[in-house]
Amino acid sequence: MKAPKSWILEYVDVPDGTTTDELTARLTLTGLKLEAIESAGADISGPLVVGRVLTMEPEPQKNGKTINWCTVDVGDANGTGEPQGIVCGAHNFEPGDLVVTVLPGGVLPGGFEISARKTYGHVSAGMICSARELNLGEDHDGIIVLPEGAGEPGQDARGVLGLDEEVIEFEVNPDRAYALSLRGIAREVAVSVAGASGFADPALRDTPAADDAGYPVRVEDPSGCPVFVARTVSGFDPSAPTPDFIAQRLTASGMRPISLAVDVTNYVMLETGRPIHGYDADKLQGPIVVRRATDGEQLTTLDGTRRTMSVEDLVVTDDSGPIGLGGVMGGESTEISETTTRVLVESAHWDAVSMFRTGRRHKITSEAGKRNERGVDPTICEAAADRVVELLTTYGGATVEPGVTVVGAPPAQPRVSMATDLPARVSGLPIDTDTVVAHLEAVGCGVTVDGATLTATPPPWRPDVTDPHDLVEEVVRLVGYDTIPSVLPPAPGGRGLTRPQQLRRRIGRTLAGAGWVEVVDFPFVGEGDLDALGLEADDPRRTVLRLSNPLSHEAPAMTTTLLPALLRTAGRNVGLGAGSVALFETATVTLPRATEGAPILPVDRRPTDAELDSLLEALPEQPLHLGLVAAGEADPSGWWGEGRPVEWSDAVEAVRQVADALGLELTTRPAALAPWHPGRCAELLLGGTSVGHAGELHPRVCTTFGLPARSVAAEVDLDVLIEHAVHLRQAPTFSTFPAAKEDVALVVDESVAAADVEAALREGAGELLESIRLFDVYRSEQLGEGRKSLAFALRFRAPDRTLTDEDTTSAREAAVALAAERTGASQRA
Amino acid sequence: MSGPNTEYDPVEVTPLQAEQVAEARDAAIAAIEAAADLEALKQVRLEHAGDRSPLALANREIGALPPQARKEAGQRVGQARGAINQAIAARQAVLEAEHEERMLVEETVDVTLPTDRRRRGGRHPITLQSELIADIFVAMGWEIAEGPVVEAEWLNFDALNLGPDHPARTMQDTFWTEPADRHVVLRTQTSPVQARTMLTRTPPIYVACPGRVFRTDEYDATHSPMFHQVEGLVVDEGITMAHLKGSLDHLAAQLFGEGIDTRFRPSYFPFTEPSAEVDVRCFVCRGVDADADACRTCRGEGWIEWGGCGVVNPRVLVACGVDPERYSGFAFGMGIDRSFMFRHNLEDLRPLFEGDVRFSAAFGTEI
Ligand SMILES: [Zn+2]
Secondary structure, X not given: OEEEHHHHOOOOEOOOOOOHHHHHHHXXXXXXXXXXXXXXXXXXXXXXXXXXXXXXXXXXXOOOOEEEEEEEEOOOOOOOOOOEEEEEOOOOOOOOOEEEEEOOOOEEOOOEEOOOEEEOOEEEOXXXXXXXXXXXXXXXXXXXXXXXXXXXXXXXXXXXXXXXOEEEEEEOOHHHHHHOOHHHHHHHHHHHOOOOEOOOOOOOOOOOOOOOOOOOXXXXXXXXXXXXXXXXEEOOOOOOOOXXXXXXXXXXXXXXXXXXXXXXXXXXXXXXXXXXXXXXXHHOOOOEEEEEOOOOOEEEEOOOOEEEOOOOOEEEEEOOEEEEEOOOEEEOOOOOOOOOOOEEEEEEEOOHHHHHHHHHHOOOOOHHHHXXXXXXXXXXXXXXXXXHHHHHHHHHOOEEOOOOEEEEOXXXXXXXXXXXXXXXXXXXXXXXXXXXXXXXXXXXXXXXXXXXXXXXXXXXXXXXXXXXXHHHHHHHHHHOHHHOOOOOOOOOOOOOOOHHHHHHHHHHHHHHHOOOEEOOOOOEEOHHHHHHHOOOOOOHHHOOEEEOOOOOXXXXXXXXXXXXXXXXXXXXXXXXXXXOEEEEEEEEOOEOOOOOOOOOOOOOOOOOHHHHHHHHHOOOEOOEEEEEEEEOEEEOOEOOXXXXXXOHHHHHHHHHHHHHHOOOOOEEEEOOOOOEEEEEEEEEEEOOEEEEEEEEEOHHHHHHOOOOOOOEEEEEEHHHHHHHOOOOOOOOOOOOOOOEEEEEEEEEEOXXXXXXXXXXXXXXXXXXXXXXXXXXXXXXXXXXXXXXXXXXXXXXOOOOOOOOHHHHHHHHHHHHHHHHHHHOOEEOO | OOOOOOOOOOOOOHHHOHHHHHHHHHHXXXXXXXXXXXXXXXXXXXXXXXXXXXXXXXXXXXXXXXXXXXXXXXXXXXXXXXXXXXXXXXXXXXXXXXXXXXXXXXXXXXXXXXXXXOOOXXXXXXXXXXXXXXXXXXXXXXXXXXXXXXXXXXHHOHHHOOOOOOHHXXXXXXXXXXXXXXXXXXOOOOHHHHHHHHHHOOOOEEEEEEEEEEOOOOOOOOOOOEEEEEEEEEEEOOOOHHHHHHHHHHHHHHHHOOOOOEEEEEEEEOOXXXXXXXXXXXXXXXXXXXXXXOOOOOOOOOEEEEEEEEEEOXXXXXXOOOOXXXXXXXXXXXXXXXXXXXXXXXXXXXXXXXXXXXXHHOOOOOO
């Protein structure tokens, strides 16, 4: 809400010398936040001065126009004191008149730069300005002629034109709709600024009594439209200009002057907060009826949009059908035009919820709708209509028609009771009852106190005040939020971070310590991303939760996998010249479930546990995932020699390091899953539970995402790992007897997994086996095509004795025998 | 080795003459002194102190002497051998020291060579900032509560006194999921975690809830469809706005430095009443002589808009099963990204979400 300072101070006095900064600082502290202070003429710069026309010579032109070659006294403003030669196309002035002159170097609204230029055979050194050119109004044909004595030639014209006026922009919270008016802002000044006095309510005026002689109006839905006031004027001059003060104030408040009839309704809306609609009364057909629309009923609104209405919309109708979307936007058929001479003024109070719904349904945001949906004072409908009528008659030459239509009455104000000490108990400030009463009365409440209970009747412009805590806020903000002391609450002994929280930190530190860099991506995904991963048509990761209103149609759903964003981010880094990258991300993914919707539960009580369960069950699963991607070198090249390129095992190992940090050991088995290389993808298992996949990316995926060949990735479910993390690790016991080492080399088919061979060896070796480690994989012609040799180092140790050669030999042989049985392994000679 | 020599021929016992013992000793010591390195010394030791050395041989003869002669000869040979061993040990020490000195010189490397043989990792600065904030609350005895980002509409709005027709719903541009009648949204705030906490626990409640939230804002230098918030909630007996102020002042001081406090301005949030905007004192100029040219961080305001807060609206307590007659509470929320931005002098938030490793790497593992 923008308000010229002088307009505010028309309704309230502040102590002399109160600066704008002081005024706005105080208003900000009591809840009307300063957004900006600007001057009305902020879009005008350079020399704009008062000039006196010395001579003017009309010069007819070939194009039929006549221009005036003028000399203008601009004092010393041009640096010479000589008269300024200016060509002017207007004719509404004569020598001796005071005018507004912009000199070369000046800039007018719209970035229009003024320079001396050759035109119509003269060098025109500046311009004599019209109101339109200065954004002061729209309806002037000629230039501005200042009243005699308005200023001296050469004087800065801004002050004369009110362009030095300070305009204060406030940020108005939804609960303070009354501050969307000068009336409300001035009242706020009166309430909160020390020493302010003399508040004059612009909506307080004597209005003629209602009678039956006015325009016939019937309201069929009084809850939707509790009050409907109609007044009519005739003999209105549609060509009458809007007075400068109205045009200037509208402009300063951010509204564009259009025509007198429209400007007046907007002016009164700014003044009182009450939206007004004007109809061309001659276009009305029969009585006005306010009702809910019938389904599918149509209306073309002022913005030219053909709208189909719902049964919830409130419409203003006449015999022709709907003529306006009540309280939101008028209709085209009865719009005031340049031929309108008879105006019906509607000043109606509308149900805020209906306004809100209609505005959203039709996607209309209007100044009227903004106020109506937040709540307007229902008691000032007659005053506002009367004010419009006054302005139309004063400036538009109109005559008031007899008859004042008033249908309905403002709803009664609710009463709110609270304990007198509630403000003190809520704020922590010692606020006594007298202070409570004084502040509530200051904001307009009627207050009675009965013992320890206070009952307040909020003023009609405060529909937001419904609860005891609303009263508390009014009191405390006027006492001053800045007086609230700072006291730490007495928290009980806390339990610290939960175990999952601690483990998540540990996972992040483990990966960062291992050289991985964490990134944060948006969780949105689209078909294209999933295609880029090469997912099969029936891949469960294609079952996504879609958004109704995505920001991008390329990513309209919540992702089921962290990989698309992670691969894209890695590709971007590579594109930016990072030779090697290793990224990780931990975030939840969204896995939809086929469930009922989430109910909208009551709010006047706690939901039952069953209700709450039905709510929570309706949500998709959102497991926490870890995604990893690495490209380029795992260990960099350097003076020490060649680096090591990343390979599938780096991805698997990173996940294993994470598991290790949680005290868990993962096993692997081959898997074929997009986006991985079908022969280089490991499924990671915790016991029998799959926790994710890791390995080398499919070459096509690398190409698609701009990653170097052989880039690797992993994605695992961290919730499963965290859930099984070892909590209390047991202290180990060690045998102090010597260990016996045995190496075995086993030849197997290429397709046999090393992990299977190792598992068989481990099992076959029995209890004496302390550790086993695969230390070499070897292929040769001698072994034959499709064969490989796996070399394992086995270490045996007994807890209670030194092992004999027979012990270790038989354990080794048992291990080899089982491996042979399970995997067809033969011992290499 | 030193057993009695049974094949001993007493006629040839000349080596036990004093002159000859002295001669052998002197020759040995001269050779020791002349040994240039450890290898040479080893050779000298073999020749002059080994089993076949003259004095070792002489020593064998002693047993064959008449008893009265044995003692004198034994002494003579023993002294000579002692002197030789001493000389060897001394020479050994000298040569070893020389050798070590030479080796250390030879093994000198250029320690200015780069050593980055391992990738450097790093955690995301927002993760670090969230943890830092969580730690401040944990230190106060609070706990950290969490909830899902895809959330029930009722928990994101209705339970927080944002009914279906509440104008404030338009203040938060919500991502809705399909189908709309399932009433599932991307949470627009971390407040549903507060509702979840009140619904599942009994007071006293002291929790902070950091997390990701979503609004349908176009992505630019100051807006992102996803950002991070931290909210706090306290529900206990006798809680007042003074406790709210105290908690936020503490957080501000911990996060931005000693002496940095907060300022409240009246505001409006459906879930709190009374409500306030929180400004934090500019930690650069500290609000002292703030002027627009001097301080870029606060643009001369002296204060930086930080978040919103207030007393939990009793309607919210009722919907979440907390007795408003017995308990009161406060809640607050602020942007983690925003706090990060002004704490670390970041003017454009987009680097937070674009994963350029150069950005995260600049923060390493601690901020
Ligand atoms: Zn500052």
